[in-house]
Amino acid sequence: xxxxxxxxxxxxxxxxxxxxxxxxxxxSKPDLAMIYSSAxxxxxxxxxxxxVKGAPILVTKRNLENGTARAVICNSGNANTCNAxxxxxxxxxxxxxGKALHIDPHDVIVASxxxxxxxxxxxxIADTAPLLAASLSGDGSSQAARAIMTTxxxxxxxxxxxxxxxxxxxxxxxxxxxxxxxxxxxxxxxxLTTDAAVSAPVLNKAxxxxxxxxxxxxxxxxxxxTNDTITIMANGLAENxxxxxxxxEYEAFQEALRGICTxxxxxxxxxxxxxxxxxxxxxxxxxxxxxARKVAKSVICSSLLKAAMFGxxxxxxxxxxxxxxxxxxxxxxxxxxxFRSAAGTIGVCRNGSGIPFSEEEAKKILSEDEIDILVSxxxxxxxxxxxxxxxxxxxxxxxGDYRT
Amino acid sequence: xxxxxxxxxxxxxxxxxxxxxxxxxxxSKPDLAMIYSSAxxxxxxxxxxxxVKGAPILVTKRNLENGTARAVICNSGNANTCNAxxxxxxxxxxxxxGKALHIDPHDVIVASxxxxxxxxxxxxIADTAPLLAASLSGDGSSQAARAIMTTxxxxxxxxxxxxxxxxxxxxxxxxxxxxxxxxxxxxxxxxLTTDAAVSAPVLNKAxxxxxxxxxxxxxxxxxxxTNDTITIMANGLAENxxxxxxxxEYEAFQEALRGICTxxxxxxxxxxxxxxxxxxxxxxxxxxxxxARKVAKSVICSSLLKAAMFGxxxxxxxxxxxxxxxxxxxxxxxxxxxFRSAAGTIGVCRNGSGIPFSEEEAKKILSEDEIDILVSxxxxxxxxxxxxxxxxxxxxxxxGDYRT
Numbered sequence: 001x002x003x004x005x006x007x008x009x010x011x012x013x014x015x016x017x018x019x020x021x022x023x024x025x026x027x028s029k030p031d032l033a034m035i036y037s038s039a040x041x042x043x044x045x046x047x048x049x050x051x052v053k054g055a056p057i058l059v060t061k062r063n064l065e066n067g068t069a070r071a072v073i074c075n076s077g078n079a080n081t082c083n084a085x086x087x088x089x090x091x092x093x094x095x096x097x098g099k100a101l102h103i104d105p106h107d108v109i110v111a112s113x114x115x116x117x118x119x120x121x122x123x124x125i126a127d128t129a130p131l132l133a134a135s136l137s138g139d140g141s142s143q144a145a146r147a148i149m150t151t152x153x154x155x156x157x158x159x160x161x162x163x164x165x166x167x168x169x170x171x172x173x174x175x176x177x178x179x180x181x182x183x184x185x186x187x188x189x190x191x192l193t194t195d196a197a198v199s200a201p202v203l204n205k206a207x208x209x210x211x212x213x214x215x216x217x218x219x220x221x222x223x224x225x226t227n228d229t230i231t232i233m234a235n236g237l238a239e240n241x242x243x244x245x246x247x248x249e250y251e252a253f254q255e256a257l258r259g260i261c262t263x264x265x266x267x268x269x270x271x272x273x274x275x276x277x278x279x280x281x282x283x284x285x286x287x288x289x290x291x292a293r294k295v296a297k298s299v300i301c302s303s304l305l306k307a308a309m310f311g312x313x314x315x316x317x318x319x320x321x322x323x324x325x326x327x328x329x330x331x332x333x334x335x336x337x338x339f340r341s342a343a344g345t346i347g348v349c350r351n352g353s354g355i356p357f358s359e360e361e362a363k364k365i366l367s368e369d370e371i372d373i374l375v376s377x378x379x380x381x382x383x384x385x386x387x388x389x390x391x392x393x394x395x396x397x398x399x400g401d402y403r404t
Numbered sequence: 405x406x407x408x409x410x411x412x413x414x415x416x417x418x419x420x421x422x423x424x425x426x427x428x429x430x431x432s433k434p435d436l437a438m439i440y441s442s443a444x445x446x447x448x449x450x451x452x453x454x455x456v457k458g459a460p461i462l463v464t465k466r467n468l469e470n471g472t473a474r475a476v477i478c479n480s481g482n483a484n485t486c487n488a489x490x491x492x493x494x495x496x497x498x499x500x501x502g503k504a505l506h507i508d509p510h511d512v513i514v515a516s517x518x519x520x521x522x523x524x525x526x527x528x529i530a531d532t533a534p535l536l537a538a539s540l541s542g543d544g545s546s547q548a549a550r551a552i553m554t555t556x557x558x559x560x561x562x563x564x565x566x567x568x569x570x571x572x573x574x575x576x577x578x579x580x581x582x583x584x585x586x587x588x589x590x591x592x593x594x595x596l597t598t599d600a601a602v603s604a605p606v607l608n609k610a611x612x613x614x615x616x617x618x619x620x621x622x623x624x625x626x627x628x629x630t631n632d633t634i635t636i637m638a639n640g641l642a643e644n645x646x647x648x649x650x651x652x653e654y655e656a657f658q659e660a661l662r663g664i665c666t667x668x669x670x671x672x673x674x675x676x677x678x679x680x681x682x683x684x685x686x687x688x689x690x691x692x693x694x695x696a697r698k699v700a701k702s703v704i705c706s707s708l709l710k711a712a713m714f715g716x717x718x719x720x721x722x723x724x725x726x727x728x729x730x731x732x733x734x735x736x737x738x739x740x741x742x743f744r745s746a747a748g749t750i751g752v753c754r755n756g757s758g759i760p761f762s763e764e765e766a767k768k769i770l771s772e773d774e775i776d777i778l779v780s781x782x783x784x785x786x787x788x789x790x791x792x793x794x795x796x797x798x799x800x801x802x803x804g805d806y807r808t
Contacts, residue, residue, distance in 0.1 A: 052728030052736050052756075082724055084757045116721025117758035223708045223722070224729040303707070304627045304803050311804030317520025318627070320486055324456030325628040332456050352456075353488045354521035393797045399708050400715030 001256040003263070007141035007157025010172035011195035012237040013038040017140035018147025019132045022124035023114070024077035032125060033147035034132050035072040035191055036101055041233035043069035044204035045109070046211055054079055054187075054227035055086025056110045059094060063106050067200025069233050070107040072191050073097040073129070074148050076176075079187065080112040080120040081226045089120045096126050100133035111229050113150055113177065113187040145174035148189055151273050151398055152176050158263040162256045164249050167240040169196040171256055173232075175264045177225070188215065190230040190264060196253060197236035198243040205245060206254045207232050214261035217293065217386040219301045220272035232257075269387035270370070274394030279309055281373045284383040291328040291377070292384035298326035299373060300388035309371060310390035314339060314362035316348040319373060334378035341368035405660040407667070411545035411561025414576035415599035416641040417442040421544035422551025423536045426528035427518070428481035436529060437551035438536050439476040439595055440505055445637035447473035448608035449513070450615055458483055458591075458631035459490025460514045463498060467510050471604025473637050474511040476595050477501040477533070478552050480580075483591065484516040484524040485630045493524045500530050504537035515633050517554055517581065517591040549578035552593055555677050555802055556580050562667040566660045568653050571644040573600040575660060577636075579668045581629070592619065594634040594668060600657060601640035602647040609649060610658045611636050618665035621697065621790040623705045624676035636661075673791035674774070678798030683713055685777045688787040695732040695781070696788035702730035703777060704792035713775060714794035718743060718766035720752040723777060738782030745772035 009016050014037050018030040045064045047057045063069065073093050080086050090110050098105030112120065145155040159172030171194035177187045198206075211230060236242075243249050270278035281299040286292035299305060302322040308315040319337050323330060337349040343365045348357050365371075413420050418441050422434040449468045451461045467473065477497050484490050494514050502509030516524065549559040563576030575598035581591045602610075615634060640646075647653050674682035685703040690696035703709060706726040712719040723741050727734060741753040747769045752761050769775075 050725060050728035051734055052724050079721070082721060082753070082757050115719075116724065117753065223706055223725060226721075226725050226728060302627055303799075307800050307803030310800060313804065315519075317483070317486060317630075320456050320520065321454060321627060321630050324454035324630060330455055349486070349521065353486050354523075391800055391803075393800050395707075396711050396714060396795055396797050396800060399711030399795075400717065 001160050001162035001259060004159050004161050006159040007145060007172045008035055008174045008191055008193050009138050009141040010159030011170040011193045013195060013235045014193045015136040015138050015140060016144035017132055017136045018143035019128055021128035023075055023121065030143065030147035031075055031077045032128055032132060033074045033144040034097065034136060035144055035193065036136050037070050037233055037235045039235040039237055041069055041235045042067055042198060042200040042203050043231060043233045044200055044207050045229065045231040046207060048225055048228035050224045050226045052082065052226040054081035054112060055083065056080055056090040056112045057227065057229060058087055059090040060109050060111065060229065063094065063108060068107055069109050070103050071097055071101050072109040074111040074189065075125060076148050076150050077114040078112060078118055078120045079114045079116045079227050082117040083119050085119065089122055092122050093125055096129045100129040109231050111189050113148065113189055113227055116226065141174060148176045150176065152271055154271050156264055156267040156271065158260045160256050160259055162252055164196065164243065164252060165241040167238050169238040169240055170194065171196065171260060173260055173264060175268060177268060187225040187227040188268065190215065192232035192260065194232065194234045195236065195238040196234050196243060197238065197240050198234045198253065202243055202245050202250065203232055203234055206257050209254060210258045210261045213384065214258065214265040217297065218265050218269050219297060219386065219388050265387050269389050272389035273398045274392040275389030276369065276392055277309055277390045278370045279373060279388045279390065281375060281386045283375045283377065285377040285379055286382040287380040289382045289384060292382045294326045294328050295323055295330065295375060295377065296384045296386035298322045299375065300386040303391055306388065306391035309366065310392050312363050312366035314348055314359065314366060319375065320349065323375065330377060331379060336376040338374040339365050340372040340374055341365045341370060343368050405564050405566035405663060408563050408565050410563040411549060411576045412439055412578045412595055412597050413542050413545040414563030415574040415597045417599060417639045418597045419540040419542050419544060420548040421536055421540045422547035423532055425532035427479055427525065434547065434551035435479055435481045436532055436536060437478045437548040438501065438540060439548055439597065440540050441474050441637055441639045443639040443641055445473055445639045446471055446602060446604040446607050447635060447637045448604055448611050449633065449635040450611060452629055452632035454628045454630045456486065456630040458485035458516060459487065460484055460494040460516045461631065461633060462491055463494040464513050464515065464633065467498065467512060472511055473513050474507050475501055475505050476513040478515040478593065479529060480552050480554050481518040482516060482522055482524045483518045483520045483631050486521040487523050489523065493526055496526050497529055500533045504533040513635050515593050517552065517593055517631055520630060545578060552580045554580065556675055558675050560668055560671040560675065562664045564660050564664055566656055568600065568644040568647065568656060571642050573642040573644055574598065575600065575664060577664055577668060579672060581672060591629040591631040592672065594619065596636035596664065598636065598638045599640065599642040600638050600647060601642065601644050602638045602657065606647055606649050606654065607636055607638055610661050613658060614662045614665045617788065618662065618669040621701065621788065622669050622673050623701060623790065623792050624673065669791050673793050676793035677802045678796040679793030680773065680796055681713055681794045682774045683777060683792045683794065685779060685790045687779045687781065689781040689783055690786040691784040693786045693788060696786045698732050699727050699730045699734065699779060699781065700788045700790035702726045703779065704790040707795055710792065710795035713770065714796050716767050716770035718752055718763065718770060723779065724753065727779065734781060735783060740780040742778040743769050744776040744778055745769045745774060747772050
């Protein structure tokens with residue numbers, strides 16, 4: 001597989017777009033996105049584990065039960081969650097999109113992101129959807145990506161292509177927010193598309209496998225949103241022989257999907273609210289995969305470590321501390337820790353105790369904007385990565401007064 | 405029981421003090437504390453659940469195995485944790501204190517708080533301990549409390565007295581830091597004393613019962629320190645008939661201990677790093693105690709809610725969100741939420757959905773420095789409280805460059 005330009009419209013037959021409809025006060029930022037496939041799609045989705053689920057999730061889940069979909073409608077600025085009329089409004093969005101695109105409303109994926117507990121005004125969506133539908137284009141991916149952004153500061157898209165059965169298959173996606181397990185309140189949303197010929201059950205299998213070690217390994221602030229949603233639509237226009245589970249073709253497809261999701265997950269973590277740095281914790285030498293993931297997540301979630309990374313302070317004791325409360329059966333006396341970035345690598349802890357290191361060199365390494373925290377547990381052969389960001393003044397500012 | 409002035413020296417026979425010995429660079433802040441009982445004590449302790457345990461904890465645990473103690477020595481500025489020679493140094497501190505106070509070093513409780521992974525210099529402690537021992541006094545509680553502070557901004561002490569068997573029994577304590585389960589890296593330490601006559605097993609039972617719903621319900625930032633320690637010493641000088649488990653006298657003693665610990669826990673939470681506000685989440689109507697505690701802790705730990713409280717923003721969706729990922733079996737459609745402070749009470753959510761409220765009034769209520777977040781689950785009769793604080797720019801500042 002190789003990465004290519006584009007996002008959710010890289011695959012054949014997909015068009016997308018975004019417009020300002022009037023949910024947000026700020027007219028300079030689009031707040032309604034649409035994605036459309038010219039052919040019917042197999043589809044799969046995954047949703048937040050929070051007991052409080054956004055109304056759009058209930059509707060999308062129902063619509064995807066038959067494994068088909070053809071379009072996405074998504075607004076930003078209002079999460080349509082904890083509203084008495086939420087489900088009714090979410091279904092209205094499907095009807096509005098279905099009418100504008102001349103498709104069955106049951107084939108619409110609906111999502112919302114923004115403030116919880118404020119009634120969603122449906123009129124702006126109803127008024128704008130026909131115009132938006134008419135404007136969709138094969139290079140509208142970044143417009144759609146922009147329209148689903150809330151506190152995001154950069155558009156997040158990725159695309160790739162690979163050969164399957166002699167045919168070029170493309171896949172791509174857009175996302176916003178941060179994390180699936182520990183996302184930001186402003187919600188992680190990811191919409192993936194592919195022109196691969198693949199059934200809904202196989203698509204579902206691949207999505208679940210990949211999300212576990214990409215989006216589910218992102219944490220910005222430990223808060224699991226009510227609206228997290230990731231969906232994938234496959235329209236088969238690449239005309240490859242249909243991908244069957246547990247074949248070489250399936251593996252290739254899953255690896256490409258993993259590539260796209262890793263790429264988007266890193267972009268989300270790096271654009272975490274107020275973040276100045278991407279943090280990647282790479283755990284190796286774990287007794288099993290579960291331990292590796294727990295340790296990586298624990299380190300990346302530590303507020304104290306996140307604040308230290310903001311200050312480029314090599315306070316490795318906080319890494320050890322987070323390993324210690326990860327809930328795994330770790331022998332601390334075997335743990336090694338290093339920091340790595342484009343400026344070099346520096347060892348700071350060996351066998352659970354500090355080793356002498358140059359503070360000046362450490363400062364230089366930690367002043368880069370992508371930092372790897374390397375943890376070796378000396379206890380086995382399993383490994384995992386988790387993605388996060390530093391904790392900054394800006395995070396507090398953004399969240400101290402998010403609603404106004 | 406009634407609260408009285410004082411702290412760790414309120415009970416008969418206890419003296420304490422604090423001095424600058426030279427572990428910290430800043431000479432204006434004392435960094436070595438000592439507490440001493442003129443009579444032998446029954447004693448009990450509880451320690452961090454982190455797998456990484458400070459060396460002093462290993463030594464204190466061993467010393468308290470026989471249920472007796474007579475003194476505390478504690479330094480700030482260096483945690484003596486993750487050092488190859490940590491245990492040896494912690495034991496040296498016991499020997500130094502034992503020699504200075506003419507007691508068995510096995511009867512010394514030792515603790516350290518500060519940066520992890522830097523070798524503890526023992527000379528400053530050895531040089532200063534004899535002077536400190538000679539200076540201990542019956543009104544030295546706040547000096548000792550000051551000497552164990554790290555990023556704390558206020559001295560934390562509390563004391564109370566009650567009648568047991570016709571005798572006046574006093575108890576009191578000092579603490580620093582924040583929380584036992586989710587404490588600040590700079591560590592929660594609490595030293596309690598009483599002149600009650602009570603055996604070590606009974607003392608241990610009372611301590612465990614009380615810590616579960618006081619210190620263990622505090623969270624500042626979700627990081628469980630490596631050095632958290634709470635100990636209690638009882639010297640019997642009140643001459644009450646020895647307190648037996650499961651008697652009215654035991655209940656009275658435990659309630660007084662709970663009062664002291666609640667008081668100290670609230671002080672710790674309010675003085676959380678960078679905090680401007682104490683947050684107390686009061687959960688009622690839970691199906692069982694475990695659910696009530698989990699929900700209260702989850703709300704108090706949400707970075708997003710903490711930042712909103714800093715901004716006096718009534719973003720109740722974040723309360724619902726945190727309830728939703730608390731890991732309990734909660735029916736969200738029965739949940740009510742209100743905010744309360746000295747300025748009044750305001751309902752913001754009923755039956756899981758938003759209700760109209762005055763933003764202006766909410767702002768006024770949330771601008772106070774002690775906020776109750778009232779959550780009613782409508783599912784039973786259990787209740788719990790958790791203690792935390794807001795998330796501020798100052799937290800980031802303190803932790804972005806803690807070591808320098």
